[in-house]
Amino acid sequence: MFEKSLTDLIQGLRANKRNEGEYIQTSLAEIQNEVQLSDMHYKSAAIDKLNYLHMLGYDMNWANFNVVEVMASSRFSEKRTGYLAAAQSFHQETDVLMLTTNLIRKDLASSNVMEVSIALDGLAQIVTPELATDLFDDVMAIVNHSRPYIRKKALVCLYKLVLKHPEGLHDFVPRLKETLDDPDPSVMSSAVSVICELARTNPRNYLPLAPKLYQLLNSSTNNWMLIKIVKLFSSLTPIEPRLAKKLHGPLSQLVCTTSAMSLLYECIHTAVVGDIIGVPVPVIDSAGREIDFAELCARKLELFFESKDHNLRYVGLVTLAHLQVKRPDLVYRHYDTVLNCLDDPDLSIRMRAIEVISGMTTRKTLSRTVKRLMSQLILSETISLMPENTVDSSNYTADNGASIPKFDSVGTSLISAQGSIVSSKRAANKGPDPANSPEYRMAAIKAILDMCSRQSYANMTNFEWYVATLVDLVYVSGVDVGQMIGEKLLDVTVRVRQVREFSVKMVRRLLSDHHLVGYASAESSNSKVLCTAAYILGEYCTLLPASSDDVELLLPSSLDRLGGEQQATFIQAAMKAYTNWLQDAAGYWNGEIWELVRSVTSSTMVVLSQLALVGSRSFQTRDGHLSSNTDALVAAMPLQMSGRLRQFIEITKAVSMATSSPSDSAPEICFELHELFTTYELNPVSVAAQAKVPVPEGLDLDSLIGEAIPDTTWIVMPPSPQPVAPPRRRSSNQGKGTTASGDRENDLYYLGGGSDSRPRDLIDLPDVDDIPVMTLDLGDRISSKPRKGAKKNKGKKHRKSRVRSPSLPPVLVDIADDEDMPGDAPNGKQLRSTEPSLSPRENDLAGKTS
Secondary structure, three states, X not given: OOOOOHHHHHHHHHHOOOOHHHHHHXXXXXXXXXXXXXXXXXXXXXXXXHHHHHHOOOOOHHHHHHHHHHHOOOOHHHHHHHHHHHHHHOOOOOHHHHHHHHHHHHHHOOOOHHHHXXXXXXXXXXXXXXXXXXXXXXXXXHOOOOOHHHHHHHHHHHHHHHHHOHHHHHHHHHHHHHHOOOOOHHHHHHHHHHHHHHOOOOHHHHHHHHHHHHHHHHHOOOHHHHHHHHHHHHHHOOOOOXXXXXXXXXXXXXXXXXXXXXXXXXXXXXXXXXXXXXXXOOEEOOOOOEEOHHHHHHHHHHHHHHOOOHHHHHHHHHHHHHHHHHOHHHHHHHHHHHHHHOOOOOHHHHHHHHHHHHHOOOOOOHHHHHHHHHHHHHOOOOOOOOHHHEOOOOOOEOOOOOEOEOOOOOOOOHHHHHOOOOOOOOOOOOOOOHHXXXXXXXXXXXXXXXXXXXXXXXXXXXXXXXXXXXXXXXXXXXXXXXXXXXXXXXXXXHHEHHHHHHHHHHHHHHHOOHHHHHOOOOOOOOOHHHXXXXXXXXXXXXXXXXXXXXXXXXXXXXXXXXXXXXXXXXXXXHHHHHHHHHHHHHOOOOHHHHHHHHHHHHHHHHHHHHHHHHHOOOOEOOOOOEOOOHHHHHHOOOHHHHHHHHHHHHHHHHHHHHOOOOOOOOOHHHHHOOHHHHOOOOOOEOOOOHHHOOOOOOOOOOOOOOOOOOOOOOOOOOOXXXXXXXXXXXXXXXXXXXXXXXXXXXOOOOOOOOHHHOOHHHHOOOOHHHOOOOOOOOOOOOOOOOOOOOOOOOOOOOOOOOOOOOOOOOOEEEEEOOEOOOOOOOOOEEEEEOOOOOOHHHHHHHHHHO
């Protein structure tokens, strides 16, 4: 018997907040009884209540068959309830869907318009490949219905059907083209919407509809249909370039006259993406003046940036990014506007602004752009700085109390070169700062690195400032970008000779930071830059006065926490610094220097022995103690650093023996060791250079080098474990016993008691201990580490700029190109003046304004 209506159910839920679950379970039990009634009115009301509970998260699949029964009702109100329940609960695997085919076909052929309407709506929601195949022709017949309301619903339903039944496109597309001439605007709008959605997958199939769409573009006054048409042409124009000239007039007219921002955006976006702005035909703006279409679009984009709507500012930046590829000179005029977008509270707008500002940066604007991004990285809550790298917080702190990094006093660092950072208090009480987002910080740092190093440092005017900025990023990044910073630091140091001395000073400061080195193994500590710093200090240690402190910096107490490859880099750099200092000390040899050399060599040997001890903890003697043999310890270490450590230990042993007694002159070994590392200069190599190396005549890379090594692995093969066999009875048959003993004599895995029981082939073989052990001398090739950043520069030469700035004196720097094989373009070094000048696109802009 019917107990509650839907209204009673909702009121009961509101009245039973404390025991809502119990009340719902009681209601579900009542519904289960009600759907079994024969009265369709009560059954429909029960399904109505079940629809409501389904929206609250309760399952109703157990009533699928009852839903189909309500769908078949002759009353429209009950039929509507059934279709609504089917749209909510049915899915592709619902088993009762096969029962709905004839039911839906009957409703589609009904004379009642409302029944046809709900059948189309329901079919679009529950369509499956089987239903689409069976009912496609029935829906196609309704496209010619007398009611426009049904025609437009049929078009949208057919779109859902062809997604499940692609074979129906051959019949649907011609009928879709006919509906573009429908007298009702709503039907035409529906047809355009369907074409626009279908063209996303393959626009070329709908290129024949371009003439009719062009006619609608010129005649229609419906902004929403115009948006669809313009968006459709943005997909067709790249396929058919001739459409650009045809669309130039209608789109330019819409850009000049429309006040709808959504339509204006689609017109500008289509003009840029379809290269319609490249058509050399002037347009008439609102003031009656002739103007270039691209310039008109750039001016109209200012309306988006001036809007308070975040969505409009975002789409404006998206369009500006596309326009930047076609006409960078027009985008450069919006530099200040895009720069202000970097302070927008919306994170998505900031991310788009970084993308645009990175592409429009020139020599004149590089430092200003980097300063703005660095100020956001510094004035945030995510950075952690040590006291020795920061100024006194009582003198200068940010709004949030974070310390501000101390920069170089000679004006080479970012902040001191551009002025102090002014902390922004306007965003103090406006929610979380987007600059604290790791995603934004990573994008900002990548933009800084890309802008500074783009096109072989084409925009760079002060390389010392760039190196100082890289060091600042280690402390203010807030994310783990140590590897990226290290690659850029190594690249600029190797390529630009004039900045190497300053780079060595800066990396020495990094390695002197005990906090950074001590927590090198922690995540997000940017510790990967320390390997690059160690390499630079060791490779170019001759550019600064030699000091034994460099050896201590390169052999820190926390070195054992790093990986084998990183340890090898530090040890190799320490060898270079040690031999450099030893060569320098030998130049003014006396008794004090002798004692200093003995002291430094002794302390270095102690550190190396400790490294060998810590790195070989798993190498133990039979009694469980670590071996005191250094060579054995080194041999048990990882291969990446064992070779480097062995070399360094041998060098210190040789120096210790040569300086065992005082002498009036320095031993020759003190002068000769550093030549091991300075004979050849390492230069960047082109990526394609290895593939261009010709193979010498007569060299067969597949042939063996030397005599073939005999395969002796079967000699030392360990015997298989002897299985414990049950005792056998002795056979009285003498022939059988003889056969068994013969088999045991020829069995390789049978261990007999006497020497005669061994196989005859193995009797004359030597003992295992007498087999010689072959050693393969690999030298330093396995432990040597490939240089990072040595294959990065594209080697493009850049034009000298024509406009000079008097603020900085010109400095001639040489940027090394990638070395390549002969036969290509001439290699060498490109000499370039670092005086501030305009880039090629700025020169074009300057020529136009003049």
